[in-house]
Structures are given as C-alpha cells and as structure tokens.
Amino acid sequence: MDLSTKYLGLQLKHPLIAGASPLPDDLDKVRGLEDGGIAAITMYSLFEEQITQNLIGSEAHIGAYENSFSEAASYFPEVDLLERGLEAYLEQLRRVKEAVSIPVIGSLNGTREGEWVYYASFIEEAGADALELNLYFLATDFDVTAAEIEDRCVSIVAQVKDRIEIPLTVKLSPFFTALPHFAKRLSHAGADGLVLFNRFYQPDIDTDELDVRPALDLSHSPELRLRLRWLAMLSGQLPVDLSVSGGVHTGLDLAKSIMAGADSVQMVSALLMNGPQKIGQVLKELTHWMEDKEYSSLEELRGCLNYQHCPDPEALERANYMRVLKSFRTIPSHRKD
Template sequence: MNMQVDYLGLKLAHPIVPGASPFCDNLDQVRRLEDAGAPAIVMHSLFEEQILQEATAHELYREPAEESFSEAASFFPKPQEFVLGPEQYLEQIGRIKAAVNLPVIASLNGSHPGGWVNYAKLIEQAGAAALELNVYFLPSDPAVTGAEVDWRLIEVVRSVKAAVKIPVAVKLSPFYSSLPQLAAQLHDLGADGLIMFNRFYQPDFDVENLEVRARLELSTPAELQMRLHWTAILAGRVPIPLIVSGGVHGPVDVVKAIMAGANAVQVVSCLLKHGPGYLATLLREFRQFMEEQDYRSVEQMRGSLSLKHCPNPDAFERTNYLRTLQMWRA
C-alpha cells in the first residue's frame, strides 16, 4: 500500500502533517513528533510586525492611519512577548534540522506588501525546505474594496516567489469573494499549494468591565465541513495542490479531506489536546481504513467525492442548498 503524497513538491511518507504550533519551539517535542511518524515539521509564523520592529531598532510598527491616535502603539505585542524573534527563528530552523531527519517548513505571516517579505530569502538560506505564507488581513475600512484585499495577497505572493526557489504554500482565509478565481491567479503566480483555511480568531466581550478579550480556542470537527466543501469545489478544477487545515481530529476526518481532493491534511488542535504521540494513532487508524477498504494508494482515494465528477457544479451547489434547508424537522 502506497501512502506517499506530494506535499508542496516534497515527497512525504503519508498525508498527515503536524501543522504550525508551539511544538516547534521545543526540540524534545519535535523529536516526539518524529517518533510518532511526522513526515515534516511545520513551524509557527514569524510575523511582519516582528521583522519591521527589528528593522527599525524595535520601534513599534504603525500604519499611517493608526498613528492618528496615541493608543495605537499599545495594540501590538512587545518584542519579548514572542517566543522567537527574527534572528532566533532562523537559528531554530537550523536546530530543528540538526535534531530530526525531516524537512522543515517555515511560515511568514503578514498583511501588507513590503520589504518584510525579503525575510523569505533568509528563511531559505537557513535551510527551510518550503515556506507557508499566511496573509491575514481583515478589512475594517469601508473604503477598502474586495479587489484591494485580493491585490494585497497577490502582491505578497508575487514578491516571495521572486525571492526564493523553495516551494511556497499560501494559507487562505475562506472569506474571499471568489476563491476559485483567486486560486487560479495564485497558481498562475507559481504558488505550490493552497492551505485551507486560516482560522479566524474572534475576540469576546467583557460586558461588565467594557473590555475586549482575546480568546484562542482549539478547533473542533465541526470546522471541517467548510474545508471539505471548498476543497471539493477546487480539486481538479484548479491545478494546484490543496492542504486541509482546521477541524481534522480523527482518522475519518483525514479520509474525508482526501476524498474531497486534498493532497494532505494538517493537524494541530488534536495534538495539542492529546500530545504529539496521538499522531501515531491517527496514522495507524488511517492505514487500517485503507486496508479494510482495499485502497492501494492515497492517490486512488483522492478526489473521489470532489465536484470534478459533477457535470454542473453550480446547479449541484444550489440544489444541495435547497435540499439541506428542507431536512430540518422540529
């Protein structure tokens, strides 16, 4: 049985990849992931703000609009609040490469085109085998158009692809107005894969103290449906590898993602909850499913439930929407 997959041009032993998490900060945890069968190590993000802070002698980065009120400076985390600064991040790539015999995939997170993307070259020189680009931008200005939001992403990807030779994956938000068209543009720019999706972290309100409180909750399997839906739409219709990230907690979730058309999945929350060793459980039970269902390869399974087999995807989507609404009975 062949479980090997193509992941951003890298040949991996199987499709279950530990995603970006704090595990990469601790070499003992990294070794535990390797022992559990991890085919690669994905580092958490280095942020645009960190790079610009360092470039300006640790002065806080502010957009012109944010400089109009003095409280803006307090919004950004202080440099010491990040576990790894820009220089330490590069050093950690080398330490991980020395600790385990696995490809290291680094990550850059930003929201604006600009000089910070040049750090991608330093990441490549540090030994990263590939790079994730996480362009997280939530427009709050009514004057910002959807086309401008797309343009930001496209320009960042264009700049990074011009700077490095290693594979580059783009981690997308699900909120773009036309994901298929955007995916096609990113493919034309040379993106080596799409990761679906970036999780949208939402703050909560403290109504007694009139404060906004940040909350970070682990994902649940309920988040997988949106990933499956869009993966099934894009797979086979846009020629770019797809990676599902968010909501994958069990072996059946892995199967569903691959049947939707994913080349691989990333798992984070389930590992944070159960520990790095849980990866071995996922892998063993996924392999058992393939054996029981007589699959000879992951490729044989991939895309079997995608919309590429549907003659009229738009009509199917509309019909499925109507049918779903009629299913509820009190």
C-alpha cells in the first residue's frame, strides 16, 4: 500500500503530520512522535507579539491598554509568555531539527504589517524545512472592512514570501467572506499551500469571579465537516497544496480528508489525548479501509470527491441544504407517561 505524498515540496511517507502544538517544546515528545511514525512535525508558533516584545519591550506592548477598565487585563498574556521570544524559539527549532530526521515546519503567527515579518528568514536559517504562517485574526473594529482585512493579509503573505526560500503555507480561519477568491489572492501573493483551518478559542465568563476565562477545547471528529466542505471546494482549482487541521481522529477521518483533496492531514488533539501510539492506529485504519475499497495508493483516492468537476457548486450546496432541512425529523421522545 503506497501512502506516500508530497506537501510543500517535501516527500512524506504518508500524509499524517503533527500540527502546531506545545509538543515540540519537549524533545522526548518530539522523538516519541518520530518513533510513533509521524511524517513531519510543525513547531508551535512564534507570535508577532513576542517579536514586538523583543523590539520594544513588553511594558510598552501592554501599556497601551493601561487606561482600559480593569477587567480587560484578563484578556492580555502574561509578560513571561511574551518574553519567551525569538532566540528561545530559534534555539528550540534547532534542537528539534537535530533530534529527528523527518521534516520540521516552522510556525509564525501574526496579523499586522510590521517589522516582525522580517523574522521569517531567521526561522529558515534555524533549519525549518517550510514555514506555516498563521493568520489568526478576529475582526473587532467596526470601521475596518472585509476588503481591508484581506488586503492586509495578502500583503503580509507577500512580504513573508519575499524573505524566505523555503515553501510557505498559510493557515486560515473559515470566516472570510469569499474564501475561494481570497485563497486565489494568497496563491498569487506567493503561498505554496493553505491550511484549513485554525481554531478560534472561545472565552467563557466566570459568573462567580466576574472574570473572563480563556479556553480552547480539544477537537472532535464532527469538526472535520467544515474542513471537508472547503477542501472539496478548493481542491484542484489552485496551484497550492492543501492541508486539513482540526477534527482528524480516525483512519476514516484521514480517508475523508484525502478524498476531499488534502495533500497532508494535521493531527493535534488526538495526539494530546492518546499519545504517539495513535499515529500507527490511524494509519492502520486507513490502510485497512483502502484495501477493502481496493485502492492501492493515495493518488487514486485524492480529490475523488472534490467539486472540481461540478459545474455549479453553489447550486449543489443549496440543493443539499434544502434536502437536509426537509429530511430532518423530530427526535422521538423516550419519556414514559
């Protein structure tokens, strides 16, 4: 069974890679991922704010909000987090590269144009085989238009691409107004790949302490559905590699991602919950499913259920939407009177 694939110019033994997470902060866990069979590892992110802290100091970063109401302090990161800056990140990247023989992908996270984009070259110099640019951004300004946000993101991608020779992939949220057109613009700006999607943390409110509690729940398989829709929409339409991130926990999740058009599949939550042994289990499930369906390679499977040959995907989506609504039935009650 041939599970090999290419992603960002990297020849991988299979499509399952470790997505950005805290795992690469521990070299024993990094070696465990390689021993477990992972095809590549993505570093945790170096944030724009960390680079800014190195340039101007954390007090200046947080001081801009000193006149805000006191409860807002819970929204901002602790200073010691910001101080884990560029040099610490680059050193850990070097250590990870030395610890494993599989590809290591750097991760840079930012949303505002500025000097931080220059630091992409340092990640390349530290040994990263590719760079993932995470455009994590929640629009909160009532005076900033969707077009302005997209223009800024496209500009950032172009600036980062100009500063590196290694392949660049861009991790997106699903909340852009016209995602296919935006993806096309990113491709023209130099993106070699797209990752669908980053997961927004959803803060909760502590009603006892009257405080905001940041939280990020681990993913589950149903989250994959949103990724499958947009993978299928983009697959075969743009000269970029596609990776899915969020909701991959089983071999069938992996198979669905490939059928929708993914070149690689990122796993984080399943690894955090189950450890590196999960890698072999998922690959075994995929292999058994492919043998049962008489597929001999991923290339036969990839994109077989994308929308490339659908003349009107919008009409298809509307038709399926109506069919789902009309077919729904009230869940019967099991209450005994």
